[in-house]
Amino acid sequence: MSIQIKKEPTGSGISSGLLDIKKEPGSSSQNASNTRAVLVSKIKMNLMQAWRERWTEIQWAIQLKKLMAAYCTENVDVAEILMQQALVGSSPNSLILSYLKHGVLSQMIPYHTVLKYITEFDDFSRPYCILALLHLAEMFGSKISLSPCQDSPLQLVRTILSLIHWQVKALYICLQRIQENKSTVAAEYFVIMDNASRAIINILDRKAVRSLMQIAKTDSPDAYREFEQCEMNVGGTISQLPSNSQLGDTREKINSALLQLSKLNDMSPSFEPVLEITNSPICPTINSLVVLEAILNSSSDIQPFVDQVLVVSRLMKLPMPQLCLEIFRVCFMGFVDTNDFSEDLQWATFAFLKVPHILNAIKEKMPDWDMSSHVERGLDMLLEFSHLLDQTDIKQNFDMLVQFITELQKANIITESQKTSLCMKRSEQRSRLRPSDISGSNEGKNLSRVTHAEATVTSILKGSATLDRMLKTSSDVPVKSLDSDPHRNSESMIKVLTIMLQGHSFDILRLAAASTGRLHDFMSKLIRINELASQTTSESLKIPNRNQLFDVTFLMIISIFQQNGLGIALSNKENEYALVVQWAKRWLPEEGKYKNVEFIEEQDKVDAILNLMLSSAEIIPCGQIASWKEMIMYLPYALQEILFAVEHMALNLEKVKMIIDHIRKQNIKSLLLVCTTYLCSYMNIVGAAARVKPLKMLEFFTISLGIDTKQPIQAIIDNIIYDILPEGHPQRPIRRYQLSSKKLTSEIMNETLKDSFHRGWLNMASLHTLEQLLVLRGPDWFCAEMVEHLLKQNHTDDATQSLSLAFAIMHMDLERMTISLLRRVLPSLLTTPQNSLLTDPRGYCLAKLCVLSITATHMSKIGQKEPYVRRRHKRLITEVDMDDDFDDGDTPPAKLRKLSEPQLSLSMEDFNLAALADKEDGEVLPSLDMKDPLNKALVNLFQLMNTILMNKTLSSRTWFIVSIIQEAIKCGGTHSSFIFQFMPQNMLNQVMRSLPGVFSDEHILRICDLSTLSGRKMAAKAICNNAQIPQLNLFD
Template sequence: MYRFLPLSYSYLHALKWCTSSHRSLRFMETIQQRSQSLKELLLKAWRERWSDVQWSTHMKRILPPGVSGDAYKLTDIILTQAFVGPNPNSLMLSYLKHIIVSQVVSHTAVLSTIIEYETVCITRPYCMRGLLEILNGCINRINCQGSMEECLTLCQSFLQVIHWLLHSITLMLDKMPDMRDLQVMASNLDIISEILRITCTSRVNKLLLFVAKLEDKATWTEIEETVSSIRTTLFAIQSQQSQEQPTRSKLTDEIQSGSSQLDQFLSAPRTTHASQGANKKDKGERTTESIRERLERSLQEVLRLAQLDSSPSPCSNSLELKTMSSCIGVMTFMEAALNVTGDLQPFVDQLLLVEQLQNLPRASVYLELCQASLLGLIDLPDTCEELKWLAFTFIKLPQILARMKQSPSPRDSTDSALHFISCFEQLLRFNVLIDQADTKHNCDCMQQLLQQCSKLGLITENQLRELLAARSATRRAPVQSRSSGHGSHESPQQLPNSTLVIRAEPTSTSILKKWDMDYSKNPDELLGVLGHMMSGKSFELIIAVLATTGKLKKFTAKLIKFNEQACKQTQAEVTKGSQVRAALFDISFLMLCHIAQLYGTEMVTSNGGDSFFETWVQQCIPDDNGAKPLGSFPAVEPSKGDVLLSQYHSGMDIKTMQARWNEVIDTMPYIMQEVLFAWENGATNVDQIQKLIDNVASKLCCLPICCVAWLCSHIAVLASTERNRALSLLQIICSHQASSQLGVPLQIYDNERNAMMQIIIRKMCSTSPVTNPMAKTSRDVPSLPPATPATQVLSSVFAEIMDKGCVDRRTLALVDQLITCGGVLWFCRGVVLEICSLHCKNDLTMAVEVAFALFQVDIEQLTLTLTRKVLPRILADPLNFEKLSNPRGHALARLTVWCIAATLTNHTSSRDSKCKESPFRLLRGRKRPRMDLDREDSSVLKDEARPSKIRRLLSVGDEDNATSTLTGSVNYSTGFLVAQTLQQLNEPFPRALVSLFQLFSSLMSSSMIGPRTEFVISFMTEIIHCSEHIASGVLQFAPITMMSQMLNTSSGQFLLDLALAIGRVDSVVARRLAAKALCHNKTGRF
């Protein structure tokens, strides 16, 4: 009786392995047997001279149903039998051509087998001719119906064939002088060059090779080296014949004879059909070129594969013949008015982006910049704004033009100097505009602008003289010659501001260099420099130039350093030294306050320091949003405040040697609070308060400024019935006049300091409607009409900009206030509704340009709002389908793409400039506090992470798992074209793109085709016509399933452009998708 013993797991595993190994051996034996059967069948077909049909019939009896001949190396078997002798077997080649056409073998196997014959071009040239005939027959029929990996392998094999052809050319050129069959090899060279030309003529073939180039960079590098080697060899053969040989031996004569004969073959004209019989419809086209010329042209076509571009996008201007853009003028006005202190490169990048998106000529971009700058010079409210515009026009604008010159135009490859000449010649036609600017500023604006451009090398001296002569011929009202200012001996008060601004540029640079010195041992010299800067308009001129050139932050950092040093009491300080220290503190404090009011508090706080003034200006000084809260003012010990208050009441002088001026500044709110409390309770009267204010102002001019700052904050929290005393006290301070009979102990530059103090106080009072009457001047910034709804104001402003094609100071101020009052969500929705209310295509294109320019006020937040809030609501509501119908839907898609492109461009600019901000946050120039409020208030944009939906999107994969843990325990998502880390997806802008593509994916998977689907197609069309950087930066967040679906359902030129855009995305999955779409393309070759 048998007893069954339990089998161990290792025994079962070994038994299973033996079974699988046995099956593998049987499978390999079956392949070998059938391969041998195919060889025998092939020999039998050759002996009996079977036709192609007979051969195919018998062959399919051996091959299993549905199995390709690649598994049995059928292509290699046939070619091996075909190339037994020096000449190819034509019957065998016909069998091979038949199975290629009938798709028994794949093109990948054919191409892979061909490249194995490396030296056949010189050992058996007639067999090489046979290979070229096979290659020529399938070059325009290359396709693959397999998986993505098989399609990408086909692309790589295709690229390797190109390398094989170029390598064959190299071998033939090297060995042809020693060969006898020159005629055959020359003919082979001609055929190879024609095959290369045909390959590079077909757009599908170029796309296949481009995808392979991105995947197999090593092969492409070898191709470039081979092309260089071929060109060197051709040049050597040609130059060798031109050299004379004084002495020749017998061997030398033979070599020279072979080289001469080779050069004759290469240089002899040959008349052939355009495509060597590859395309029957081109039979009538005949070309007469030498082999050398054909080779040079073919090599050039091969190298052009590296710069493959998408099909040119249609002109996106309002009219096809229009070469101007409204948004450039609006952006220029916005840059000069709201962002004068901004860095130069981000604005230049935005201009280049607009040029590429709208397909504009470079000269038109230059013209729009100059025209908008001249328009801004005419519409100016006061001297400070005038100096800003003059500095922008005559200093920053030439630098912008010079920076743009460094980037070649994608549309026009002509000389960059011709672009400037064309720009200025067209600008001279606006003689009325130039005349008004000349009259407004009493100068020759064109002369000064052209001279500044000439200094930067944009135009030559001869071109400068010709343009000035043309301007003189069209000028109506001549201006005085002093406007040039360079050779004038008149006083600065008599010179125009434009000349003073130009002269202030080298002065400001020299001041910054001098301030690198250590003035702690010689403060008198520093005080002299600061005091001289305060005289007249010197300080406004210098800071206007510094703001334009981007050096204002460096200037303020040095002022803060001087102010901080003046706060501290030095040892063994004498009376005069202490007075100089007090004057330095006062002047630097006034200068910094003035800069903060004109250019924003971030100009003095962006350095990230913890100095006294940086802290004070953030906590106390009123800004565009009004007064600061009372709780932000520093707390002071009552004992110190009472001591100073008693000194002010009695008129005693403050001992400057013992004073710490930062502590004195901090006590001023306490003193004002006590004075106001005493006045309200009848403990003092107006005369005593007037005397106290005079005593305070006689000490330091910065002390009344601190009093006004606290009063503005105190008045803001009072009821209207409780403001009388506080407003009266504010009125006393504002009406204070400097007097020389007060016995002022600090007489150093007293008049200049008092004048600047009055300017600062008036500016502080003008920030609030309650205190604005104390400024004795009306606000120069237009305000929103109180009785008109904001929606109507937005509609009227938008219509006005579209009608004029530009903005002015009033319109831009209204736009800024609309965003401040309504928020980015309301403003973005309102602009989109204005676009969707139009019907004419030209009006819609114009509206997109205007909207894109207005969005530059806060491009990042408006783009986030558009992609995450406005668009999803429009796409989700069936009632909005009419708004999405073309051409409105296409216009909205274009606006969305342009905003996304602008945000990505800002990201690149911040990364290149090594900005410390978040990579997707770039706040250029003057920051508006509205941005921070919007980021805090629009919590939807922050808290709308929806991790469950994000996780669901990340789990979508085509052939890979949803998430995988890589080195470093960082979670990656492979559901996109490019694997993204979860940290990257937590950024606001990438998260917005992910949400948008998730919405698009759901719309594309819907069974209903309508305006929403058309909107997605329009969006993708605009994306693929952007630059490579923009398209790749957006498509990297696209889901794989969505891109695969779009490729499968697209055709024609859109399919090819989309495949190119996807193939450029730096990932293997993207290249596989592109290769599959191109190989499955059945719409014909383009």
């Protein structure tokens, strides 16, 4: 809208001398508006006198200040009065405009007020007025100080947006006039376009202004859309005008202005990777993540691993072909590194079965990627490591790469032509091997059986005519799958399950089911069959050979529990009350932790089982023992009666040996498992002196079992007795990876990390050692030791490689180790003054580790389907129960154990979330889950860092805090927003006061949450202050 200009009449009210300022006498009844009207009238009179007498700017300013001082209680918009008087006719009053200019430059008049009135003037029929206003706009917009008042940082943002929009609008209106009247356009309009273009270029040439425009985009979205539409109209209109039109050089100036405007859409900074490995032949992070997934997380769903790998590759800015190479190469490194066939099976199932599923999942998540060409390029790069491929083929006596490529082609990841080309390249390489190098072991061919195991698992779960062929069973076996009716097909089912238990067949099937995400279904079907076979005698009379069916399924299920954890069965609530699950929860040791043997039993059933043990009868459900459930649950207490009799000298050892031999000769091997489990649990709760008799009985049970060591029963019992038998005992199983009792755990940890960090990747020995140390000492100790070793690195390259590996090791138990890092390790380092461990590059690498761990933990929480899923190969049932109990109620327990060391927590400190942000009127703070330990840890950490900054002492701790903020900025997107939402509002100001210029405008825009009013205010204020300070460019 046009500003309405009222010309003041000249008359007797104007004297020839200086204006006599006299305050009107007031009365108690005089209205304040009348006083203001009098002041406005006198300002106008003063202005007219100054114009008539040609006062200088200083004379006019002195008189104006005297007048304002006389009416100090009144507030008058002097800029509006000057604008009205200056724009009376078709041409502006240059003298009054000079007064206006002087008032702004002398800070008598707020410049954003003048710019506001300039942008409201839209009478383009007066081109000379427009030219004068363009001159003022260019001068004020490009030279005036960006120092807003404390209460109006956003006013500057809105004013700049209006100003740029007005100038673009001037271009558009002039271009429209040229388009409509091509031959009769006044020359003034070309001058307007030249000046407007120059003003836009000069104003937007300041980086701070461009940054403030980004805030305006969020603060005033509707106005910004109108501005963008006007810019598009200018571009479209000028493109429609012929090149030979009257524009001439003006066209180039307008195009230059449009180019400057286009930079507003290009403000996203390109930061360097958060994690970058430059001098290492492999990527330690991806390499070690794949090792963890293949060995420790074999039964996990692939989606969390896919999310982890994609996040890491994005933070590292790793190209997709390079990512494929890292995943492929570590598989072959694993084949070479292992000397145990069971680990070979794990690598084979991961490489041949799981990797194709992983690549397909990545393809679904990134549909725009040309996965086929990326994988082909990765395989081409893998072929350059011919020495590694040759070592794998020589060890396995099999063309492993060709088998791998074949599986990728079967999964439709690469085409048939790509497969042929790659196989020919590998065949040419392999032809250089000596015949003697690739002859001998048949383990490679055995490993290739895992590719058939996937079809076998599908057959077992869904039913297929290929089951007999896959399991190499006889043609008279009619069973199709585990869904078959045990009442009619129990004999055939027993034959199939018995074949599955022979040799490594069950391991292959278990790993194949785990790698393809079907282990839960496989487990559920086994539990269903076991539950049917364990029913009372009257209910299961129609099931022939139910004892053998119960025994074989019981052993299979317990073997899976030992390898993958009991929590895997609890994903299906229907399994919770099954006999085998109840027995495992009651008796099965977990990670060397045995269960309590005290239990209320029915003595008559115990006596019935005891009679079976003392007689020569077969130990099966009969008489008072109506089901296998009663047999399994009460058998330990019958054995307990025998043990008590031995301890009280009522039975001699010879008689005990006869009883135990009778149990061992039974066809039901589950009885042997139940008895050994009870004896181990009993020995765990008694003293050393009382262990002699039960240890002797345990020896009778385990000595010379005469069972193939590959059978599940032998492996199950070995796992149970390993932790209870003393070191050096002849019957204690020999394990390849075990901690030495002759060294402290800290020494073992130090040696393992030193070797791994120097090597740059995790081998099998280091992986299993670190896993045992984590289970033994817990995440707090483990994380503290790893960080301590990381901070010993003094060279940047060594520190970066160690950081990359340490970040991967954190994924062994990501959430708990991240919480330990944030709640234990960092506060300990930050509360130690003059701590040299935080000096760069050590502090810089530790900051990267913190940010990477927080980001990875946050992403894992977003992607996990169930609340109790953790990225480890096992999940203890005690952890599942704890999480379930925690989720049942929102209120904490009435009484809590008082810890010797106070822990920071929101509930204990009565923390108020309003401290995280200056809440504006009507603004709602983001909702945070205060039960989430990661959120609590981040809140407490930022509080601690803010307290350190308030100390106003520069130290290595200050630079460490800046490094954390800088690395969080590099993460970008939702990752940065998640971290900075816990940052107190005054923390950015504290950092910029301590280290002026440490953050650029791009950094500030990333730190502040522009979606909130308080965040926009903080960003605008910080950018304006930053414009007065030279940038340090410490991180660019």
